[in-house]
Amino acid sequence: MIGQRIKEIRNNNNLTQEELADGIISRTYLSLIEKGTVQPSTNVLVKLSKRLNCTVNDFMAEVSHFKYNNFEILREIGHYELKVDNEDFEIVKHFIDKEYEQIEDVPLPDSGRIHLIYARYFKFKGDLKRTRLHADKALQKLSTVAVNQHYVNAVLLKAELLTEDGEADAAIDILEDTVYLMTKFGELNISDIKLRFALVKCYIIFKQYYTAHRLIADINHIASRLNITYKEKDLKKYEILLLVKLGNYKEALELAGETAETDENIMRAYSLWQLDRVKEADELLKATPVPDEETSSIPQIGSLYKELTGRLGGL
DNA sequence: TGCTCACACGCAGCCCCTAG
DNA sequence: CTAGGGGCTGCGTGTGAGCA
Numbered sequence: 462m463i464g465q466r467i468k469e470i471r472n473n474n475n476l477t478q479e480e481l482a483d484g485i486i487s488r489t490y491l492s493l494i495e496k497g498t499v500q501p502s503t504n505v506l507v508k509l510s511k512r513l514n515c516t517v518n519d520f521m522a523e524v525s526h527f528k529y530n531n532f533e534i535l536r537e538i539g540h541y542e543l544k545v546d547n548e549d550f551e552i553v554k555h556f557i558d559k560e561y562e563q564i565e566d567v568p569l570p571d572s573g574r575i576h577l578i579y580a581r582y583f584k585f586k587g588d589l590k591r592t593r594l595h596a597d598k599a600l601q602k603l604s605t606v607a608v609n610q611h612y613v614n615a616v617l618l619k620a621e622l623l624t625e626d627g628e629a630d631a632a633i634d635i636l637e638d639t640v641y642l643m644t645k646f647g648e649l650n651i652s653d654i655k656l657r658f659a660l661v662k663c664y665i666i667f668k669q670y671y672t673a674h675r676l677i678a679d680i681n682h683i684a685s686r687l688n689i690t691y692k693e694k695d696l697k698k699y700e701i702l703l704l705v706k707l708g709n710y711k712e713a714l715e716l717a718g719e720t721a722e723t724d725e726n727i728m729r730a731y732s733l734w735q736l737d738r739v740k741e742a743d744e745l746l747k748a749t750p751v752p753d754e755e756t757s758s759i760p761q762i763g764s765l766y767k768e769l770t771g772r773l774g775g776l
Numbered sequence: 777t778g779c780t781c782a783c784a785c786g787c788a789g790c791c792c793c794t795a796g
Numbered sequence: 797c798t799a800g801g802g803g804c805t806g807c808g809t810g811t812g813a814g815c816a
Contacts, residue, residue, distance in 0.1 A: 477801065487787050492802055505785090 464495040470513050471495075481512060538574050545578055550585045557582055573602030574611050580618055593622060608642045613652040620659050629666045636660045654680050654691045661699055665761065670706040677703065695758050701728045702759060710735045723752050724759055727766050734769060743773050 471481050482491040485508045494505075510516055541556040556578060580595035596618050603612040616639045620632035640656050657676045664673040677700050684690060697716065704713035710732035717725045717732075726749040733742035746769060752762050 479801080486785095488801095489788075489803080490786055492804095493786090496803075 467491075467509060467513075468495040470515055476513075481509065485509060485512065535571060538571060538578070541578050542574065545581045548585070550582055553578065553582050569602045569605045570609075570611070573599045573605075573615065576602065577611060577615050577618070580615075584618070584622075589622075596622060608639065610650075610652050613639060613643070613656060617655055617659055620663070624663060624666070629663045633660065633663045633667075636663065649683060649687060651687070651689060651691060653683050654689075657683075658692065658696065665699075665703070665706075668706075670703050674700075674703040674707060698722075698724050698728075698759050701725060702761060702765075705731055705735075705765070708735075723750055724762050727752060727762055727769065731765055731769050734772065739773070742769070746770065746773060 471478070478491050478495070479488045482488045486494075486505055491509075537556065541553055544550075544552050544556075576595045576599035580592050580599055583589075583591040583595060596615065599615040600612075600619055603609075603615050616635055620636050623629065623632040623635070636656055636659055640653070640660070643653055643656065657680050661673045661676045661680075664670070664676070677696065680691075680696060701713050701717050704710070704716060705728050713732045714729060714736075717729045720726060720729070726745055730742045730745040730749065733739075733745065752766050
């Protein structure tokens with residue numbers, strides 16, 4: 462940063478901010494420059510350099526090697542991570558075009574973050590080959606440092622890819638390992654919730670409903686301890702589904718409440734049917750639109766709906 | 777060409793921190 | 797407590813892009 466360099470040279474010259482700024486700019490503005498809040502004009506830089514008996518290049522020199530570049534790249538990584546989180550992928554393309562993954566001297570953790578942005582971008586684009594390639598690289602590079610949110614994000618993506626490839630067991634392994642590391646070495650945070658939520662989906666695939674239900678209880682516990690919410694609606698749907706799968710139909714009905722959501726209504730109707738309240742189930746089902754497998758956040762809803770319409774239709 | 781708007785530059789005043 | 801160093805906030809000004 463130019464500001465840091467100016468400060469360094471000023472201190473070497475035994476000058477205060479007041480003395481350096483006097484007659485050139487205000488003392489407060491110099492403070493902003495040194496802190497990096499503002500970018501001074503060349504005119505100001507020239508005057509400052511004269512008083513410090515150096516050249517403007519001396520302000521840049523130190524900065525233009527790796528320090529400045531790292532700062533710039535890091536700033537961009539952070540910027541585009543947010544864009545990826547917001548699924549603003551058209552803008553992320555600008556980042557992809559810069560080919561930062563080609564740069565050699567980027568520190569491993571930063572390189573891992575770059576690969577993760579690539580992986581998530583290519584996943585959006587439907588390019589599975591590149592998604593896998595970059596996800597693996599991200600995971601490999603991010604695993605060189607202590608578990609952090611970027612590593613967790615890479616793990617979540619990897620687990621998602623494994624599940625899509627029909628390797629949910631491998632996804633469970635990597636997720637459980639990361640949960641273990643998080644619990645052992647980290648403060649409780651939202652990553653703990655994300656990992657457990659991903660595990661819930663995997664355990665449901667293996668019909669391990671009890672384990673999945675216990676994980677949801679953990680998530681609710683963590684969320685209330687941290688006083689945060691995470692995908693509340695989806696989480697509630699999964700909780701109802703698990704209550705249904707575990708045969709706790711009364712609890713499922715209670716949790717679903719009076720709702721107009723398709724997914725919840727199907728699970729309510731299913732529970733009503735199981736509780737021999739067939740007429741209510743039938744009425745509710747008739748008032749509920751057919752679930753759309755593409756948009757439904759829970760893939761298991763479709764089979765529930767089929768089973769229900771099969772049984773009730775046969776009456 | 778003239779208008780509007782956003783943004784960067786620059787400043788004054790105020791506040792906080794720390795050493796003596 | 798006081799003085800000096802430094803940071804934060806709000807405001808005015810200049811400038812350039814976009815548009816009719």
